[in-house]
Amino acid sequence: MKKAVLNESFQRNKEATMLASPAAKKILLKLQPIMEGFGKERRIARIGTALKKSLHETGELDLGNLYGFEMHESYPLDSLLKVPVKISVEKGMVQAKILPETDCITLYNNLVTGFFIELILLHGNLSKDGGLRVEAETSEVFNLPMIPRLEIKLVLLLPEKNQWVLLLKVSCMEGKTLAVHQKQHVMRVRAIWKGGKQGKILSK
DSSP: HHHHHHHHHHHHHHHHHHHHHHHHHHHHHGGGGGTTTOOOOHHHHHHHHHHHHHHHSSSSOOSSTTTBBSSSSSSSSSGOOOOOOOEEEEETTTOOOOEEOOTTBSSSSSTEEEEEEEEEEEETTTTTTTTTEEEEEEEEOOOOSSOOOSSSSEEEOOOSSOOOOEEEEEEETTTEESSSGGGGEEEEEEEEEEOSTTTTTEEE
């Protein structure tokens, strides 16, 4: 009896992997154009694990367990960005507000001259080929040391029906080119909508 239960569990896990791994590849392929400077990491495996968890919980491929996901496992968002970001969702829009200070970016070397922030919306149908879309809003490049200002504000329109994931990205510049070291580029999932009438907007 115990062997039969183990075999059933193994089969369920195998089937979930066969669905989750290709979906994780789709997500990264869609995000690839905005991930210059991020280097290579086990992102497919980590995203796949989150999608498998959703499959076990709901029986569906949804984005809910990507909440809080860091594109750099070793370099989280707040290892680079030292000021808080407020995320708000209302009237079909999502907004990010940052109140920058003089010392708002961790400088790992003296080559970094500036930074920019990007708000990215990934949405659509994970199960459908070509079913994912990406929208992005990018700030200007801010020179360092930062001159204090009232706020940086980025806004994106939200899809009416599809599930979505909101990512916040910070990248540093060395003169007119992207910073070389991958720790100078960070991105975190800051909010999600799982879709459906019972969906919830989560942000942190």
